[in-house]
Amino acid sequence: MVTQSITPEEIDEDVMATGTPKMEARGVSVYYGDKKAIDDVSIDIPTEYVTAFIGPSGCGKSTFLRSLNRMNDTIPSARVEGTIKLDGEDIHDPKLDVVQLRARVGMVFQKPNPFPKSIYENIAYGPKIHGLAEGKDALDEIVERSLKRAGLWEEVKDRLDDSGTALSGGQQQRLCIARAIAVDPEVILMDEPCSALDPIATARIEELIHDLRGRYAIVIVTHSMQQAARVSQRTAFFHLGKMVEFGSTSDIFTNPKEERTKDYITGRYG
Numbered sequence: 001m002v003t004q005s006i007t008p009e010e011i012d013e014d015v016m017a018t019g020t021p022k023m024e025a026r027g028v029s030v031y032y033g034d035k036k037a038i039d040d041v042s043i044d045i046p047t048e049y050v051t052a053f054i055g056p057s058g059c060g061k062s063t064f065l066r067s068l069n070r071m072n073d074t075i076p077s078a079r080v081e082g083t084i085k086l087d088g089e090d091i092h093d094p095k096l097d098v099v100q101l102r103a104r105v106g107m108v109f110q111k112p113n114p115f116p117k118s119i120y121e122n123i124a125y126g127p128k129i130h131g132l133a134e135g136k137d138a139l140d141e142i143v144e145r146s147l148k149r150a151g152l153w154e155e156v157k158d159r160l161d162d163s164g165t166a167l168s169g170g171q172q173q174r175l176c177i178a179r180a181i182a183v184d185p186e187v188i189l190m191d192e193p194c195s196a197l198d199p200i201a202t203a204r205i206e207e208l209i210h211d212l213r214g215r216y217a218i219v220i221v222t223h224s225m226q227q228a229a230r231v232s233q234r235t236a237f238f239h240l241g242k243m244v245e246f247g248s249t250s251d252i253f254t255n256p257k258e259e260r261t262k263d264y265i266t267g268r269y270g
């Protein structure tokens with residue numbers, strides 16, 4: 001299996017050139033009680049490129065990722081300051097439906113978490129509650145398309161009634177990606193999606209990210225610098241709650257401007 005890496009053409013592209021971003025964060029700080037976990041982060045998330053968040057454990061990568069679809073709302077002590085926009089619309093606008101937001105900005109977690117239901121139902125549930133399919137044929141079509149897009153269809157097409165939890169870890173993670181895709185998201189947030197997977201399953205997810213690039217704005221938190229280098233075109237380096245440096249992945253790894261970035265990518269801490 002070949003794991004995709006950045007192609008020379010992609011390196012030549014000016015990946016930091018600003019088009020209209022899918023998401024814009026401005027001056028975002030996140031607190032847990034009195035403790036500030038994210039300090040004044042501003043970043044644009046495009047659809048064209050995969051954005052990676054890297055940095056040592058506890059630097060706030062997941063906290064910031066979760067703020068992008070208001071998952072921090074589910075943590076009682078968490079408080080978010082600053083502005084986050086999706087297609088120019090403030091995601092904290094009281095008129096905005098947060099369930100709808102989380103369909104538009106889907107999330108894939110560290111540990112695959114399929115529902116204890118059939119493979120089919122795992123995918124069909126979201127489109128059903130969001131009213132995206134009229135009738136069984138339309139639903140079947142969404143299930144097939146989502147599983148195909150997540151690279152899982154061939155493996156499961158004859159066992160759609162089997163439980164999602166009976167799949168291998170890597171298949172479960174692709175099922176979770178298919179589940180996110182099924183509700184037609186615009187952004188997919190991935191929080192260390194491969195950390196529970198073996199190298200082969202990891203390579204398949206990385207290939208999948210490569211295939212999905214451009215269709216969805218993808219943001220991935222990863223502990224693995226090699227993974228960030230393989231799957232992303234833009235990288236943000238976080239340290240102690242601050243976004244220290246943000247640039248093209250090739251610049252961050254080959255020509256970092258900040259001393260702290262240099263120290264991290266050369267393995268001095270992390």
Ligand SMILES: Nc1ncnc2c1ncn2[C@@H]1O[C@H](COP(=O)(O)OP(=O)(O)OP(=O)(O)O)[C@@H](O)[C@H]1O
Binds near residue numbers: 056057058060062064
């Ligand atoms: N639910 C929570 N309640 C209180 N503090 C939290 C909570 N979640 C995270 N934190 C704290 O916020 C800081 C940032 O954590 P976060 O998990 O966002 O970092 P991270 O960079 O994603 O770390 P890791 O790579 O280890 O997952 C840490 O100090 C962490 O202890």
